[in-house]
Amino acid sequence: MRQFNYIFKRMIQMIPVLFVISLIAFFIIRLVPGDPARLMLGEKATNDAVAAIRLKYGLDRPLPIQYLKFMRGVLHFDFGNSLKFQVPVWNLIVSRLPVTLALTFLSTAISLLISIPVGYYSGTHKGGFFDRLSNIWNLTAIAMPTFWIGLMLLIFFGIVLKILPVGGIGGGFWGHLKSFILPAFTQSLMTSALLTRNIRNAVVDIISQDFVDFARSKGISEGEIKNKHILKNAMISTVTLLSMRMAYMLGGSIIIESIFALPGIGKLTIDAIFARDYTVVQAVVFIFAIVVMVINLITDVLYSILDPRVKY
């Protein structure tokens, strides 16, 4: 019950935040020089034609009026039509969202699959060869720019070895999976490096705590010590880091989807920005903000489940 109250309270608190975000989302794209009508019609269009388009989409009206129109739409879950594609923004987002979500969750899964065992082993073998190797790799992965790694992987696996597709989302389950491997792996590199470091440091700290020795003195198996006593405690701080990374990866999808030509939200966003497709950009920013806030809320709830010392 207390949990529901907390979630409800948090959702109420989201309202003013969303209001501020709607302002930012609306104005920031309009601050970028360039005119969607001009871009739509090309350089040779006459001023009259451009003015006609501006009139048609209400772009000639004062900004506050346009904003109110945008907000009225938001309250009805209607983000209007894309200026470029002439279809409802909502449809564009719904059709692109699965790709981005799949990319984010696959990257998260890969990060966890790598960072938990590697972080645990490094932590329990602190200072050993593997630990040092892993530290060097992590620093390298954090320091290397994502777009560069993405391109290198693309060249190596897609063009030299020709075992993975160079772009697109393929067909069928295996086709999808194959085309998601490279982008998800690229996306996960930095996250798994950060998580590995975090888990490793947490494990180093936890294994020297008395409760681990006390648990061992009860005669329980090493597997239980690892899972129930060491890893579970190590995951507390890791969950916070992971949620921050997930939000970050949503933003990072703009780069990844551009490199690997994936038809996701990121690609949609970058194309919309170039076309000054105001309606799409403001909707995407707004929805990203909601998703990030929801991830944060889930994290906080999860945190209190993982750590009983945390009270609302």
Added chain:
Amino acid sequence: MQKLLEVIDLKTYFYAGDKIIKAVDGASFEVRRGETFGIVGESGCGKSQTCRSVLKLIRNPGKITGGRILYEGRDVVPLSNRQMRKIRGKEISAIFQEPMTSLNPIMKIRDQIYEGFKGKNMTGEQKEERAVELLRMVGIPSPKQRLNDYPHQFSGGMRQRIMIAIALGSNPKLLIADEPTTALDVTIQNQIMVLINDLKDKMGMSVILVTHDLGVIAQMCERVAVMYAGKIVEMTDTVTLFAKPRHPYTYGLMRSLPAGGGNAEKLYTIEGTIPNLAELPAGCAFAPRCQFAAEKCRRQEPKPEEAEKGHWVSCHCLNRTCGLKGLIPVLK
């Protein structure tokens, strides 16, 4: 009385780079059935590592490098971790110094108690019944409700009681209590000691009690070993130790106790500090601080000798009783 545990020439060393820290260096003692055996000494003298060695819970980079630990006649030193698990918690249990950090903060007390029941065929109901019984035994009020609480919802004294309950969960024959009251308030200390004593009698188990508090030794133990720099320097029954200490270190420890009765005399201290366990001096480790040290003490290490029956001392001047004339037994 029968021997339950016999430790023979135990050596537990820590390897830090090219240095060897001799945390326990040739300790020998025995624990008999039903007795409380005390190990007393300053911080860093190796008493905790001695206890951990018995359960083979030495942390890296430490290792038991020599000696034998006979539990009911069977040497546990060569046993694998898997084989040790049959002894840990079932035959020998331990409670640690810090009740605040010795329980998993994110695990319910219920689950932490249940972990001690592993390997026994118990239904959920039986487990709960037993857990409630254990908590009641150590004096936790309304035990049934508190099973679902987490460690942070208990005070330090209560947590120490819970640790004892967990340790006693499967009726061990030996309880190792590593400074169980050091982190607690003075008022709670006595309660815990009385509790350990009662439970020991009730369950007929033996206890190894590690402490730096001679008062606790006097109150609880039948026999005592005094440790200094990884070695047992004196071992005998408690009454003899207090009446007739033979090692200058034991003597020094006793003189450093406040006499009580409002005596405003300045408290005696043993000069100097314990030596670095990685660079022990030649000869007797206590010689640099010993007011009776002779030339021989700085050259040759004394071996444990039986001064009287059951009274072992490692000191060259053992038969001089170290000029301890005029020493008034401080306790008892």
